[in-house]
Amino acid sequence: MVEREVYCALGLTDAEYQKIEQIMGREPSSTELAMFSVEWSEHCGYPRSRKYLSLFPQTGKYQALVGEDSGGFILDDLAIVFKMESHNHPSQVEPKQGAATGVGGIIRDIFTAGARPIASLDSLRFGPLSEPYNKYLLKGVVDGIQFYGNCLGVPTVGGEIYFDESYSGNCLVNAMSIGVCKKKDLARARASGTGNPIMYVGSSTGRDGIGGCSVLASAEFGEGEEKRPTVQIGDPFTEKCLIEATLETLATGAVVGIKDMGAAGLTCSSAEMAHAGEVGMEIDLDKVPLREEGMEPYEIMMSESQERMLVCVTKGREKEIEDIFTKWDLHGVVIGYVTDDKKVTVKHQGKVVATIPTEALAKAPLYEMKMEEPVKLKEMKKLDLNSLPEPLLGHDAERVGSSARKGTDRFTVGIYNDVLLKLLSAPTIASKEWVYEQYDHMVQTNTCVLPGSDAAVLRLKGTKKGLAATSDCNSRYCLLDPYRGAQIAVAEAARNISCSGAEPAAVTDCLNFGNPEKPDRYWYFVNCVKGIADACKIFEVPVISGNVSFYNESPKGAINPTPTIGMVGVLNNIEQRCTSEFKNEGDVILLLGETKAELGGSEYLRVIHGKIAGEAPALDLAGEKAVQALVREAISRGLANSAHDCAEGGLAVALAEACISSKDKVIGAEIELKEVSALRPDVHLFSESQSRIIVTCDIKKADKLIALAEKHKVPCDTIGRVGGDKLSIENWVDLPLARLASAWRNGLKEALA
Amino acid sequence: MKFGVVVFPGSNCDQDCHHVIENVIRQPVEYIWHKSKKLDGVDCVVIPGGFSYGDYLRCGAIARFSPIMDAVIKFANSGGLVIGICNGFQVLLEAGLLPGAMLRNKDLHFICKFVELEVASTGTPFSSGYKKGQKIRIPVAHNEGNYYIDDKGLAELKKNDQIVFRYTDNPNGAVADIAGIVNKERNVLGMMPHPERSSEAELTSQDGLPIFQAIVERLKKNG
Numbered sequence: 023m024v025e026r027e028v029y030c031a032l033g034l035t036d037a038e039y040q041k042i043e044q045i046m047g048r049e050p051s052s053t054e055l056a057m058f059s060v061e062w063s064e065h066c067g068y069p070r071s072r073k074y075l076s077l078f079p080q081t082g083k084y085q086a087l088v089g090e091d092s093g094g095f096i097l098d099d100l101a102i103v104f105k106m107e108s109h110n111h112p113s114q115v116e117p118k119q120g121a122a123t124g125v126g127g128i129i130r131d132i133f134t135a136g137a138r139p140i141a142s143l144d145s146l147r148f149g150p151l152s153e154p155y156n157k158y159l160l161k162g163v164v165d166g167i168q169f170y171g172n173c174l175g176v177p178t179v180g181g182e183i184y185f186d187e188s189y190s191g192n193c194l195v196n197a198m199s200i201g202v203c204k205k206k207d208l209a210r211a212r213a214s215g216t217g218n219p220i221m222y223v224g225s226s227t228g229r230d231g232i233g234g235c236s237v238l239a240s241a242e243f244g245e246g247e248e249k250r251p252t253v254q255i256g257d258p259f260t261e262k263c264l265i266e267a268t269l270e271t272l273a274t275g276a277v278v279g280i281k282d283m284g285a286a287g288l289t290c291s292s293a294e295m296a297h298a299g300e301v302g303m304e305i306d307l308d309k310v311p312l313r314e315e316g317m318e319p320y321e322i323m324m325s326e327s328q329e330r331m332l333v334c335v336t337k338g339r340e341k342e343i344e345d346i347f348t349k350w351d352l353h354g355v356v357i358g359y360v361t362d363d364k365k366v367t368v369k370h371q372g373k374v375v376a377t378i379p380t381e382a383l384a385k386a387p388l389y390e391m392k393m394e395e396p397v398k399l400k401e402m403k404k405l406d407l408n409s410l411p412e413p414l415l416g417h418d419a420e421r422v423g424s425s426a427r428k429g430t431d432r433f434t435v436g437i438y439n440d441v442l443l444k445l446l447s448a449p450t451i452a453s454k455e456w457v458y459e460q461y462d463h464m465v466q467t468n469t470c471v472l473p474g475s476d477a478a479v480l481r482l483k484g485t486k487k488g489l490a491a492t493s494d495c496n497s498r499y500c501l502l503d504p505y506r507g508a509q510i511a512v513a514e515a516a517r518n519i520s521c522s523g524a525e526p527a528a529v530t531d532c533l534n535f536g537n538p539e540k541p542d543r544y545w546y547f548v549n550c551v552k553g554i555a556d557a558c559k560i561f562e563v564p565v566i567s568g569n570v571s572f573y574n575e576s577p578k579g580a581i582n583p584t585p586t587i588g589m590v591g592v593l594n595n596i597e598q599r600c601t602s603e604f605k606n607e608g609d610v611i612l613l614l615g616e617t618k619a620e621l622g623g624s625e626y627l628r629v630i631h632g633k634i635a636g637e638a639p640a641l642d643l644a645g646e647k648a649v650q651a652l653v654r655e656a657i658s659r660g661l662a663n664s665a666h667d668c669a670e671g672g673l674a675v676a677l678a679e680a681c682i683s684s685k686d687k688v689i690g691a692e693i694e695l696k697e698v699s700a701l702r703p704d705v706h707l708f709s710e711s712q713s714r715i716i717v718t719c720d721i722k723k724a725d726k727l728i729a730l731a732e733k734h735k736v737p738c739d740t741i742g743r744v745g746g747d748k749l750s751i752e753n754w755v756d757l758p759l760a761r762l763a764s765a766w767r768n769g770l771k772e773a774l775a
Numbered sequence: 776m777k778f779g780v781v782v783f784p785g786s787n788c789d790q791d792c793h794h795v796i797e798n799v800i801r802q803p804v805e806y807i808w809h810k811s812k813k814l815d816g817v818d819c820v821v822i823p824g825g826f827s828y829g830d831y832l833r834c835g836a837i838a839r840f841s842p843i844m845d846a847v848i849k850f851a852n853s854g855g856l857v858i859g860i861c862n863g864f865q866v867l868l869e870a871g872l873l874p875g876a877m878l879r880n881k882d883l884h885f886i887c888k889f890v891e892l893e894v895a896s897t898g899t900p901f902s903s904g905y906k907k908g909q910k911i912r913i914p915v916a917h918n919e920g921n922y923y924i925d926d927k928g929l930a931e932l933k934k935n936d937q938i939v940f941r942y943t944d945n946p947n948g949a950v951a952d953i954a955g956i957v958n959k960e961r962n963v964l965g966m967m968p969h970p971e972r973s974s975e976a977e978l979t980s981q982d983g984l985p986i987f988q989a990i991v992e993r994l995k996k997n998g
Binding site: 459469 | 798918
């Protein structure tokens with residue numbers, strides 16, 4: 023019997039080891055054991071999550087593509103392919119390389135589907151920047167993304183960055199990539215045709231990243247552990263050559279199937295390609311290009327060296343493929359062939375070192391996990407508004423609060439100025455310019471709406487159409503109510519897409535949670551998955567790809583449940599795109615949707631009152647769908663000059679952003695709300711009620727827009743006019759644009775200094 | 776009339792330049808692989824942006840030794856029009872076709888954003904479509920765009936009216952706000968900003984288009 027410490031070091035449990043022995047009918051070799059350990063890891067085999075992932079809808083308005091490695095949808099004669107994936111643990115250990123290889127890995131999933139990568143988005147989460155290590159992480163992650171993405175020539179057009187204490191000790195780096203190809207050019211990740219050669223292409227194999235998915239990604243972070251050797255090293259130049267060589271190779275028609283060697287490297291690509299094609303595969307490790315001498319077979323099979331792929335080629339056409347890779351100065355060698363025995367057989371120095379049924383590798387065990395609502399949740403949901411002090415008036419400390427109504431008393435003007443400025447400079451809300459200006463977001467010349475608006479918009483060259491893309495998740499809502507929080511993540515993504523004028527088409531997700539073996543963590547996971555599934559059904563968007571990342575814990579506890587939603591939408595006419603910033607003096611400002619007393623989980627509560635508490639905002643999916651349909655119709659009929667979603671920080675922050683987010687010109691606004699006395703001022707200003715969009719329109723068109731809102735049965739209030747050089751909201755906020763802009767633009771930079 | 780876009784491994788703006796020439800100014804254009812030794816009768820050579828050979832060494836330092844560069848140097852020395860954009864500018868500096876060198880941006884970060892340029896000289900085949908002093912909006916995207924030249928060299932550039940574009944709000948620390956220069960003979964232009972990214976209405980600025988149009992005008996005149 024194999025020593026217990028051997029399989030434990032590989033991340034296998036006693037029960038798993040016994041199951042392996044049972045399947046093999048004998049004691050497994052070290053190489054076989056290593057192969058099982060990576061294939062059965064959560065990262066590859068989803069043993070703890072598969073059961074619930076099947077809840078996701080897979081159909082929508084656009085024909086869905088749910089592929090082997092990535093998914094997408096069909097748009098006319100094009101296939102739009104996209105996927106999001108986590109690289110959390112590597113980034114926590116080595117931020118630059120962790121993030122860089124996260125970008126590299128997800129982009130390989132796109133071009134191995136036959137699609138040219140046209141854009142990336144990155145959804146990042148860190149602990150507070152008051153801790154030096156979090157600053158180091160943010161800087162390192164941004165450096166890794168720019169290092170890799172810029173060199174590749176794939177624009178990084180969007181994403182999000184949130185800060186929360188729960189990510190201290192376990193940051194999140196979720197990378198998303200989008201690609202486009204002709205429908206007929208889609209490639210498969212499968213092997214077939216007995217005797218067809220299997221080629222290894224790209225970079226050589228080294229000892230980096232061994233156990234990346236099984237050991238590093240499948241355990242919590244303990245105290246002071248040294249896991250750096252499990253992080254891979256990225257070489258974007260090689261990947262750029264690999265993109266061009268791969269797309270050139272696919273164009274020959276000689277490729278049967280192709281798969282990235284990402285997580286679990288050669289093991290995963292060989293086993294899964296063979297399994298998908300219902301064939302077997304024999305590979306000879308002596309033919310694998312190696313970076314160093316003396317590598318053991320298990321090391322070669324587990325290595326996660328980057329920029330490598332496995333290709334099944336039509337017999338007789340190997341030379342053609344080899345020539346293309348040689349032209350790009352990359353390896354392209356035959357290492358094996360397709361067999362008909364449905365086994366992966368691995369040879370090393372003339373001996374068979376592993377022979378395993380592909381079914382056993384590719385079908386990881388399925389575990390029933392315990393779940394339980396966390397005990398402390400009921401307590402967290404309690405929030406008494408009366409316990410929140412409203413701002414005090416200067417030195418005389420006269421309490422004004424809800425008694426501060428319209429009036430000429432100059433002492434009561436602008437009592438919420440400081441609160442708004444503080445929120446605008448909070449790193450979660452502040453401008454992310456410092457980050458996205460380090461990313462090449464314009465290469466490939468498709469980016470029609472640059473970063474900083476609600477969604478990025480890309481044109482599809484050769485058509486009139488465009489794509490809108492966004493990623494979203496407010497994890498505090500998920501912490502307070504996982505089902506609703508996950509629905510809000512989907513709703514917000516769809517709202518951002520709609521605010522650009524596009525229609526939501528499909529979703530990818532990256533499900534980041536704590537240790538699934540702890541019942542409260544698993545309860546969060548299951549409820550978030552249900553929330554996503556139900557919301558996607560209402561919006562008629564399929565979940566076409568995704569990734570699960572468990573074990574996001576530090577000694578301080580689990581991260582907030584973070585089901586990041588990546589969404590792509592379709593803009594039928596690229597001319598009809600819309601952005602979030604106010605455009606013209608004199609335009610009317612309308613608020614679509616209703617503000618309710620919903621400060622639970624808000625940024626205001628966290629930043630100003632230091633609390634994470636209350637109920638997550640309510641979400642009426644039918645109402646949400648209506649407000650989105652309304653804004654899309656308003657944009658396509660030329661009624662809306664700007665559209666901006668109300669998100670973190672509520673109405674006041676959304677208004678401020680619309681005033682100051684344009685780099686070319688800032689423009690003020692004067693706001694008078696309806697039914698002012700119905701709610702506290704801080705609720706009006708900072709409530710994070712869902713399904714709200716600020717639109718502006720030409721005064722001559724306002725009646726039409728209001729009528730349209732009636733048609734869609736969406737509440738619509740005229741709340742002010744664009745113009746001037748300050749933002750005033752009732753008599754609560756009265757701030758010159760320069761002060762707003764300075765707080766918002768410098769917030770992140772100053773927190774990083 | 777034919778344009779040629781040089782492709783080094785790691786070039787990543789080659790397809791963008793090709794697109795503008797083929798679909799916007801509608802002129803014949805082909806890619807020239809870096810291992811080629813001939814330019815095959817092209818009338819204007821475009822050296823595009825990107826990270827030639829990964830630029831792990833000094834930018835453009837390896838590309839300069841690619842087989843195609845001998846042909847490019849010969850072509851330039853015989854008066855052929857050559858435009859190097861971003862990494863292409865860096866390659867032209869390394870190849871000695873233009874004076875000066877590139878340093879890392881002053882804040883040590885990659886910068887991608889629209890910048891405003893002032894057209895400092897219209898007396899080149901590339902900038903004749905602008906008015907002198909005209910302000911134009913073209914994006915930059917680089918890590919090493921901090922142009923350096925010594926005082927003597929700068930005086931020489933000024934004396935010969937070789938400075939074509941200057942930043943109005945210097946983003947990278949370049950000497951004398953230099954964004955683009957020509958050689959003394961005025962047939963080789965190097966510029967850090969990307970005119971191919973601002974040649975179509977959808978991309979919010981068409982201020983780069985006059986460069987491509989001016990080249991076409993000149994080539995037409997040359998017959």
